[in-house]
Amino acid sequence: MNQNGASKQGSAKPAAKQGWRQSPAARWLLMVLFVLLFYFSLAPHVIPETYDISEGSISEKDIKAPFQIRDEKATRQAEEKAASQVEDIYNIVFLKNDALVEQILYRIEQLNMDDQVTKEDKIEIYRTEIPRRYVDYIDQFVKANKGDGTYNDTLLDEMASVAKEQQYTIPEETFYKMPQLTTEQLQEMRQVAREIVRKLTTEQLREADTARTQVAELVNASSISNRTAREIVQELARFAIMPNKFLDQEATEEARVLAKQNTTPVVFNEGDVIVKRGETITPDLYKLLSDSNLLQDKKHYWPQAGLLILSLMFVVVLYAYLQQSGGIGGHKPKYGNAQLLMLWLIFFINIIIIQITALTQTDTAQYAGYLVPAALGTMLITLLLDLHLAIISSFIFSIMGSVILNTASNQLFDFKFGFFIIVVSLASVFSIHRASQRSTILKAGIMVSLFGSLSVIAVLMLTEQLERMPFIYSVAFAFASGLLTAVLVIGLMPFFEVTFGILSALKLVELSNPNHPLLRKLLTETPGTYHHSVMVGNLSEAAAEAIGADGLLCRVGSFYHDIGKTKRPNYFIENQSNVENPHDTIDPKLSKSIIVAHASDGVEMLKAHNIPKQIRDIAEQHHGTTSLKYFYHKALKQAEEQGVEPAFTEDDFRYPGPKAQSKEAAVVGIADCVEAAVRSLRNPTVEQVEAMIHKIIKSRLDDNQYNECDLTLKELDKVAQSLKESVIGIFHSRIEYPDDVKTKERTN
Structure with missing residues (x-):
């Protein structure tokens, strides 16, 4: 910069x-x-013009609205008018009246079968109990439905009041006929009565008498032949029929409130004339101008x-x-x-x-x-x-x-x-x-x-x-x-x-702040990976600048390239402090799946935190499609010990890629591997460091990892030289790499 x-x-x-x-x-x-x-x-543009006028005076010019002004008084009047036009709302309450007539007929059947009760006592029981059952049925329905959300409490109270007011009075002579009914007659009556009540209460009824007038016709058309039974069924069906459509005061009030809310406010749009020239300033106009901060004497600031x-x-x-x-x-x-x-x-x-x-x-x-x-x-x-x-x-x-x-x-x-x-x-x-x-x-x-x-x-x-x-x-x-x-x-x-000065992309500086949530997460949950990432950042920045690439992008990309390891920190060697390596006890294929997942996991985490695509690309591409040779050879050894033919190839133990698409992603990938490899050397010398760097670069070059980016061989030599100069002071403990093809791929 x-x-x-x-x-x-x-x-x-x-x-x-x-x-x-x-x-x-x-x-x-x-x-x-x-x-x-x-x-x-x-x-x-935002402070409106004010006017020196008083209530009762004559306006000397047109006063226009400098912005949209709401006329509160006219708006309230419009709201009240809209609310008054809302009609009362009636809702249906399904009382299941056929259950009431079923209960009554069942009670008659049980009582008529009791020889210990005299006829007079039965008549008296019917005379007092049946009307009470009507009220009890309504009260029980209200109690069962209050608070369950099906009906509001106001509607249930209205239903109980109206239904009780319209209770049908059974003629006195009907009670004297009830003890005569036989069990067979009552069973036939029960079926007919339920069907009649169910049929008549399926319609919307504000007045029960409307349906009760149809009962006699339906009873006469039924299969009941006994005259007494028909008369009793007719009275009981009328008795069980109740209104089912009631005024819902709560819904009505809600509709009226909604009507007020949906009323379009009465406004003066910008440029509309509020007061015409020569018009008298009425109290309402004066209040409107005052509330809109258009008067000088009000000193509205x-x-x-x-x-x-x-x-x-x-x-x-x-x-x-x-x-x-x-x-x-x-x-x-x-x-x-x-x-x-x-x-x-x-x-x-x-x-x-x-x-x-x-x-x-x-x-x-x-x-x-x-x-x-x-x-x-x-x-x-x-x-x-x-x-x-x-x-x-x-x-x-x-x-x-x-x-x-x-x-x-x-x-x-x-x-x-x-x-x-x-x-x-x-x-x-x-x-x-x-x-x-x-x-x-x-x-x-x-x-x-x-x-x-x-x-x-x-x-x-x-x-x-x-x-x-x-x-x-x-x-x-x-x-x-x-x-x-x-x-x-x-x-x-x-x-x-x-x-005058041209600056680099300084947004990367913001992302390199250690207080960034992801970097703090990396530091607190995976301190080994955090230290590794910082070292990779130092290496990659110097190497990128040596070939004219974006060194700052490489540094910041290195900070985030292994963020996916925070999902399973203990499966990566740099985070294993005085604990056993879990890879020693699990299948190599599972180990491979866990290791390669950190790249895709990291990309998802970076996306979730809106990290720029260039950094996400580095996290996704820094391993390219390289092979995890350590776990591949471990799997081969297990298959050999078990005496079975391997059902896999080396390609099954590769990262999914993609390969590096930019110089920055390639440099971070090389620096990542070099940092891990050099720290695995027990007593590194300059010759060992140089040989290891060239070996890593050559291995990736032979593996065609740089086919999709524009790195040249000359630039790779510069990268190698820069890395050699940068890593001499690194002596951190790492797992020692096996020689040749059994080189263990670092899990980073």
């Missing part, structure tokens, strides 16, 4: 002589300038306070990032006040350009806003300062642009322009962060044009704004925006030449 002039000077002379460049007071003054820049840039908070939040985000990344503060800050001033100037220029673009918009040509070269700021920040700072800034530009360019929306932010700005800003960041010549800026501008056009097309299609000419103009302006951005960046770069 390029260091600015202030940083270089900071290493050459004491802080006391650095003047304003490292002065905390100057730094805080710059933070205040950022707040003022954000506040006054957005103020004309909420919009100003909200804008100030938003501006402070922008500055806090920028300051927090700069401090956490070491950009400011500390003993050796990355950026001095000169760089903060440059950042302020970039923001100022970008916001001014957005403001100028907003002036070209009209109600009929809002698409002119897509011409804004909003990616200018993020390109300059990426080239001159920091990639991550540019990403953060792109979100701030997006929010501010969605406010400044908002002309027709009834909301504070216009998502169309906000989305467009964030897309072109991010496209510029990722297109320009490796720029090494000015032509790359033009290429980045073309990428901004393409992504900006695609974002506009997507938004217009999603919102179905497909009128031909506005659609063409919107896409054309978005495309022109990228080219204009590139021209402005090329033109402004000489102005910032004294602090």
Whole structure:
């Protein structure tokens, strides 16, 4: 990463002589300038105009809504009207009335068979017990169903009340006839009565008498021939029939509440006239204007306070990032006040350009806003300062642009322009962060044009704004925006030449933080693997830089390449401290499955934590399709001892791959194997180290592990030389590798 002039000077002379460049007071003054820049840039667009009027006065001009304003009084009236139009809701309660008539007839049968009870006593029992059974049946039904969720309690109470009110009164003479019934008659009556009651209560009944009038006809059409039996069945069926449709007060109230909630609020949209010129300010109008902060005498400062908070939040985000990344503060800050001033100037220029673009918009040509070269700021920040700072800034530009360019929306932010700005800003960041010549800026501008056009097309299609000419103009302006951005960046770069510097992909620095959850997991759960990964990072970074590859990517990729081992840490030798090796007691094929799984397990864990694809690729590809020869020969030996022909080949003991697709993945794979191999040597010498490195590289080369990446033989020699120089000081204990083909493949 390029260091600015202030940083270089900071290493050459004491802080006391650095003047304003490292002065905390100057730094805080710059933070205040950022707040003022954000506040006054957005103020004309978010703070509404206020009016000096009083209740009962005459308005001298039309008062329009600066944003969508809700008329609370009219909305409440609309809600009450909607609720009043909701009709009462009736629900069905299935009482299973045929069970009641079954109980009564069964009771009659049992009592009539009892010779110890006189006829008079039976009549008296029927006269008192049968009406009580009706009430008891309802009470038991309510008790059984309350709280189970089938019916709400209010509905059950309503059912009990209405059903009891409509209880049928059995004629007195019917009770005198009941003792005459025989068992055969009662059995016939039971079947008929149940069918009649079941049939009549399947319909919705709010009044039981409606169904009771049909009982006589159905009884006469039944198979009962005895007159007395028919009369009793008729009365008992009428008695058992109850209403089954009841007012559900709770559901009705819920429907009315829902109707209120679904009522469309009465609003004044942006630009609608609230008060016409010459209109008297009524109490209701005055309250509406007051609640909307449109009156001067009320001294409402909420919009100003909200804008100030938003501006402070922008500055806090920028300051927090700069401090956490070491950009400011500390003993050796990355950026001095000169760089903060440059950042302020970039923001100022970008916001001014957005403001100028907003002036070209009209109600009929809002698409002119897509011409804004909003990616200018993020390109300059990426080239001159920091990639991550540019990403953060792109979100701030997006929010501010969605406010400044908002002309027709009834909301504070216009998502169309906000989305467009964030897309072109991010496209510029990722297109320009490796720029090494000015032509790359033009290429980045073309990428901004393409992504900006695609974002506009997507938004217009999603919102179905497909009128031909506005659609063409919107896409054309978005495309022109990228080219204009590139021209402005090329033109402004000489102005910032004294602090110009191209940075590497610093996102990798963030991922290399030991406090990352995955790295902390690696350290706490598999300390041996963690130490191994750190050493591999040191080796691979130096080797990658020797051949012009991305050394930082190799280092960070090494940190994560064995993260999959955290799923089964004890199966990897570097994590086995004073414990037996579990591989000594399990089948070699199972050992192989456990070992090779760590690559795919690691990829899944990295995906779950949104680790970039380049690092996931290293974790997946660092073993390629190499063979676990140790377990292969162990399996061969077992088959030989058992006297059976091996049902497997060496290919069954290989990693699934894929092979290394990039130089970085190949270098990490070599460094991984070298680190493990060298630490297995008891008393390594320079000759042993050199021989081991060449042996590993040659083995992988002969195994065609580098066929899918662009490593050359010359580069492999440079890698070998770099690794030899880096590993001389490594003397950690490892399992000794057998010679030749019985070399045990390290489980890393």
